[in-house]
Amino acid sequence: MTNLTLSKKTAFEVTANKAHKLLESLKKYEAFKTSSIKDTSYSMKISGNNDNNKLNRFELTYASILTNDEKDLEKLIEDEISEKVYRHISALEVLEDVADLKEAIFEFNVKNGLSSKLNYISKKKEHIRLLESYLLKSKASKTSLSEIVSRLKKLKDSAFERNEDFVFEYQFWDKEQIETELKTIKSTILKYEEEISQINSTNKLTIELFDSSKELLGL
Secondary structure, eight states: OOOOOOOOOEEEEEEHHHHHHHHHHHHHHHHHHHHHTGGGOOOOOTTOOOTTOOTTOOOOOGGGOOOOOHHHHHHHHHHHHHHHHHHHHHHHHHHHHHHHHHHHHHHHHHHTTOHHHHHHHHHHHHHHHHHHHHHHHOOSSOOOHHHHHHHHHHHHHOSSOTTOOOOOOOOOSOHHHHHHHHHHHHHHHHHHHHHHHHHHHHOEEEEEEOHHHHHHHTO
């Protein structure tokens, strides 16, 4: 009976910057490793054909069969099985390490007060885009509300233009106020980014990695 026994994890003390780099490197293999164990899913085609589940299926090329000795042939089959098991173990180890690294970084961010800063930076992106759009549409001279009302009244009173749509442009915001708000948000983001960068480059956390991940990362 073959056991999917994972290797023993090794602990490393690294800066947060290093942890982020290791996570990004491992995530490059995430899709490939997931596909390596996709055969273990219990999903079947509607037709009932479960050929996609190839856990117990092996293919040996004729060229790979170099002998007719039964012991050698048995070893050849065992090697094929071992290789498949190794791929599955490697996939599980990398996928677990990706999840554990994300959790370790999350806990680090909470512990060092970075979560709220990261959240502020993330949620203010659309805010900045909208404020910048306001500024792009700002004009030095603005049409007053009374002018628009006067035009609308004339249209309403006109017997010849009743079927026309009333289209107008009106700068409903204060340009200087928008500029001040935008400056405040951007300066806050810059301040937070500098603080985050400083903490990530100096403060350390402990991470643990399986052998498969260490091999991929060259550790």
